[in-house]
Amino acid sequence: MMATHTLLLPHAWKRTGGDHGMKKTAMGLLGFVVLATCAPVALAEEWGPSLPKTITLLHETKLYASADESSPSWASLAPQDVATAFAEANWYNPFYGEKKWVKIHTSWLGDQWVHIDSHEIGWLEPKDTFLDVTGEMPLYNEPEYGYTGATLASQIVHTKGIFYRHLQLPTWLLDTWLGDKWFTPSNNLVIEGVTKATYETVTLQGEASLFTAPSNQPYVSYAETIAPQTLKAIALYGDFYKVVAGEGKTGWVSPRYSQPAVVEPTDADIALTEPTDIYAYPNLQSLQSRLAPQTVHAKGKVRDDWGNTWLQIPTWMGDAWVLHNDDGILNPNKATGDNGFIHVFPKVISGSDRTVTGRIYVERLPQYEGYGGFTFTLQAIDDQGNVLASAAAAVSGVQPNDDVPFTAKLDRLEAYPKFSFRVADVQFVRAY
Numbered sequence: 001m002m003a004t005h006t007l008l009l010p011h012a013w014k015r016t017g018g019d020h021g022m023k024k025t026a027m028g029l030l031g032f033v034v035l036a037t038c039a040p041v042a043l044a045e046e047w048g049p050s051l052p053k054t055i056t057l058l059h060e061t062k063l064y065a066s067a068d069e070s071s072p073s074w075a076s077l078a079p080q081d082v083a084t085a086f087a088e089a090n091w092y093n094p095f096y097g098e099k100k101w102v103k104i105h106t107s108w109l110g111d112q113w114v115h116i117d118s119h120e121i122g123w124l125e126p127k128d129t130f131l132d133v134t135g136e137m138p139l140y141n142e143p144e145y146g147y148t149g150a151t152l153a154s155q156i157v158h159t160k161g162i163f164y165r166h167l168q169l170p171t172w173l174l175d176t177w178l179g180d181k182w183f184t185p186s187n188n189l190v191i192e193g194v195t196k197a198t199y200e201t202v203t204l205q206g207e208a209s210l211f212t213a214p215s216n217q218p219y220v221s222y223a224e225t226i227a228p229q230t231l232k233a234i235a236l237y238g239d240f241y242k243v244v245a246g247e248g249k250t251g252w253v254s255p256r257y258s259q260p261a262v263v264e265p266t267d268a269d270i271a272l273t274e275p276t277d278i279y280a281y282p283n284l285q286s287l288q289s290r291l292a293p294q295t296v297h298a299k300g301k302v303r304d305d306w307g308n309t310w311l312q313i314p315t316w317m318g319d320a321w322v323l324h325n326d327d328g329i330l331n332p333n334k335a336t337g338d339n340g341f342i343h344v345f346p347k348v349i350s351g352s353d354r355t356v357t358g359r360i361y362v363e364r365l366p367q368y369e370g371y372g373g374f375t376f377t378l379q380a381i382d383d384q385g386n387v388l389a390s391a392a393a394a395v396s397g398v399q400p401n402d403d404v405p406f407t408a409k410l411d412r413l414e415a416y417p418k419f420s421f422r423v424a425d426v427q428f429v430r431a432y
Helices: none
Strands: 054-057 061-063 075-077 080-087 099-104 112-117 123-134 137-142 145-152 155-164 171-176 179-183 189-196 201-204 208-210 224-226 229-237 240-244 250-253 264-272 276-279 287-291 294-303 309-315 318-323 334-337 340-350 355-364 371-381 387-396 403-409 420-430
Touching (some): 054 123, 155 189, 208 250, 340 371, 340 420
Antiparallel strands (some): 061 075, 229 240, 387 403
């Protein structure tokens, strides 16, 4: 840790390392505690939460050789992360106006004491991103304290970071016309990582779903639908657009969750010989329900980018779609590994650099929260199954029912007259 006598600009955070892994774990029991000699304060009680190994000083902070403000202070620290050693009892109770003593490590004065507001004992994770916030946002000068008198209505805001404290809600540091202010979500829908849009538009070719949030779990029986139209986007998240859909109503749309512009008419009875999934749209993410074996009437047909055939059928839920390839096989085939299932859809080979792009549909992961992604090998094969070229690829941060893009580069690819793709060596990777 490096200390300085010069006050940095507010929130120009100097990161010095430390363990922030406790962000997700609010309750950690502290075991047997030995009282430090010469310390005039009691340390955290045995059954309190563990003191974070690193905390963030939010202001210029004086250093003391002992936990006594009447003792001389010979130095101060600018806002930065510091490693902790001890804290007085009940340090985690965020009473406004009450300060707590925390002993920290320094590299130039040894262990020193700081006296900081109890509601500011936590750690800041910098985040330079935009948030879409639904609901009112009261702005504070300090985490949850010092109300400025200003409240923002629902809008897209820029954040500089999230401040985490034990037993308390996370607090966002916002960039506002008043300067850096704090906001703690309460009954708010907060979507992190959106892109603020100004001139973007989205064209819905057919009737589409209007969602309250961008989601890969789209179908709900009460989902609102809107007519085909071109809408101005005010934010982007993946291939979802936040739009104003008339009379000030906002919501999220995606071309994937709109009906096709052109549906080929057909008139055929189709025998479903096994339980068959039905979908709100001709894609694997819009699962509605499952039909028992029966004969259904197809009135429309479309083919997707990978040559799969989708049939439109009437159901008790309205028109729906079934996947109905003549050979009964999804193109391309399902890839499995460690009891997880994915579908990889290679689409384009671009030029001489042998780059393959496509999308991956994650049908199932071995463990919902325990796995964060997977690796696989994409093979270009001839009609005899011989491998002509291959590429390693990886995807992280996925959940079941995700549809995500991927890019991979083949190790070689000559001018073969005909080839197809095959996925091999699927390995699911634990997130923690």
